[in-house]
Amino acid sequence: MTDPTSPGRRSAPAIRGALGARIGPLEILAVLVPLLTVLALALVRPVDEPSSTHPPTDVPLTRATLVCPAALPGTGAIALANADGATGDVTVRLPDEDTVALAGTTRTEVKAAFVAQAEGELAAGFLAVRYGDTSAVACSAPQPEQWFTGVGAAPEHSSTLELVNPDGGPAVADVTVLGPDGPVEVPALRGVTVPGGRTMRFDLADVVPTRDDLALHVLVARGRLGIDVVDQFDELGAGTRSQDWLPSQSAADTSAYLLGLGGKPGDRTLVLANPGESEARVELKVVTKQSEFTPADADEIRVAPGSTETVDLTELLRSGAAAGALGVRVDATQPVTASLRSVAGGDLSHAVAGARVEARAALAIPRGPARLVLSGADGVGVATYVVTDRNGKEIARQRVELTPGLASRIKLPGKGAVVDLTVRRSGVVAALEVGPPGLAVLPFPELVLDGRVADVRPALR
Known part of the structure; x- marks a missing residue:
């Protein structure tokens, strides 16, 4: 028998490890296959899932x-x-x-x-x-959502909601009403359908009679609507009777400037609405050319969730400390909407929370004396306004320095027809006072120069 260990026999090749253990081909493959798999997976990039949404x-x-x-x-x-x-x-x-x-x-x-x-x-x-002589309103593009704060539904103070459908098809709106005790159920203002080319009006004294100040939230669910509110103050007997449009606010915010008091003493009523689910604590400041300050005797205002709060500011704004006031500022712990109703010299006017102008704004000027009011700069910047006459000829141009905490009230030329406002390096809140006779206040909206086209793509199934 041949000795297997004899030099004449060749054995199968083997590899011995450091400890002397024998490693065969199967063991080598058991190590190399997982290692190669990991390396291959590291080189493969995952397929990016395409986004299902795209900005306009x-x-x-x-x-x-x-x-x-x-x-x-x-x-x-x-x-x-x-x-x-x-x-x-x-x-x-x-x-x-x-x-x-x-x-x-x-x-x-x-x-x-x-x-x-x-x-x-x-x-x-x-x-x-x-x-007109005592009232004015900027005509606006249809908006899907608007707030009107401080509307009335009583004989002495009443408001009328007007819905105009500019298109041929029907439009549908839902109106939510907030009062001092919370949301108010008003079936007549739910699911309002306005036929194409028609106008519908709702006298709030008829559909939700109350002596409380209310807030309206108008949400357009279908189509487009022009939405406006006429506010009327009528003292019984031979007292003051005046009406004007109440400008809207696009959304609630935690900070707002209400500019445009006209300079005459009068009765001032602040109305706040809190659409949120938590209580809002509101701090009030008076805005003058030189400063924004909190009056010593001004208490913090609390607005319950889903409700309104009315505050009489007549005495505060008649005080010596508030002399020359151009408006008020409200700062809240929760987003609120706000309006300041004034009855001065027998005329009704409203200062509302104006939108911040970040680039450019413009208004057509009603006939009569006009003043530009600027405040609420959030940084050091500059505003330039240009006034043109009815023929489009420039008749005034001025550069105004913007500084936080300071405000401006500038008289515009009597023949002005359009005022164009451009701001740089800072946002600002602007309003246009028009009168006498009477007073109308128009907040400046940001000028719309671009449209938006939705990104529509075929769906993959």
């Missing part, structure tokens, strides 16, 4: 629609203009189909609700205002 694209505005509410007594005039001086024909949709030639500022007389549409280069910077 900003494009130059090519069509703009403005809605002017029906006239109050003595306010049949409407002024149309373009902030950049563009000229052309504007299409009138309501009350009748028509065209209006726009060159500079064009004025027309219409008492019914008025809807105008500008296209092409006229769309960006398209402006309109309805006005």
Whole structure:
């Protein structure tokens, strides 16, 4: 028998480890296969899942629609203009189909609700205002959501909600009402359907009679609507009787400037609304040219969730410390909406929480003396305003330094038809006071120069 250990026999190849253990081919593969698998997976990049949502694209505005509410007594005039001086024909949709030639500022007389549409280069910077001797309102584009704070539903103080449908199809709106004791059920204002080209009005004294100050939240669920509120103050007997439009606020906020007191002493009423689910604690400050300060005897205001709170500021704003006040500032722990109602010299006016202007704003100026009020700068910056006359000719230009805590009130030229405001390096809140006779206050909205196109793509199944 041959000895297996004899030199004449060749054994199978083997590898011995450091400890002398024999490692065969199977053991080698058991180590190499997992290692190679890990290396291969490290080189493979996972497939990126495509996003199912895409932001809209900003494009130059090519069509703009403005809605002017029906006239109050003595306010049949409407002024149309373009902030950049563009000229052309504007299409009138309501009350009748028509065209209006726009060159500079064009004025027309219409008492019914008025809807105008500008296209092409006229769309960006398209402006309109309805006005009279003691009342004025900036005509605005339909918005999906608006707040009106401080409306009334009593004989002495009443308000009327007006909904204008500028399109051919029906539009639907839901109106939520807040009062001092919380939300108020008003079935007549739920699921309101406005037929195409029609106007509907709701006298709050009829649909929700109360002596309390209320807030309205109007949410458009379908279509488009022009939304306005007429506010009326009527002392019984031979007392003061006046009415004006109550400007809207787009959303609740934790800080707001209410500018435009007109300079005359009067009765001042602050109304706050808290749409949230937590109590809001509100601090009040008086805004003057030199400073913003909290009066020594001003208490913190508490607004319960889903409710309104009314505060009489007459004595505070008549005090020596508040002399020369241009408005008030409210700072809250929860987002609130706010308005300051004034009855001065027998005339009703409103200062509301104005939107912050970050780049550019413009208004068509009603006839009469006008002042530009600026406040609420959030940094050191500069504002430049340009005033043009009804022919589009520049008649005034001024640069105003913006500083936090300081405010400005600037008299504008008597023949001004459009005021164009540009701000740099700081946001600012701006309002336009118009009068006497009477006082109308118009907050400046940010000028809309671009439109948004939704990103629509085919779905993959």
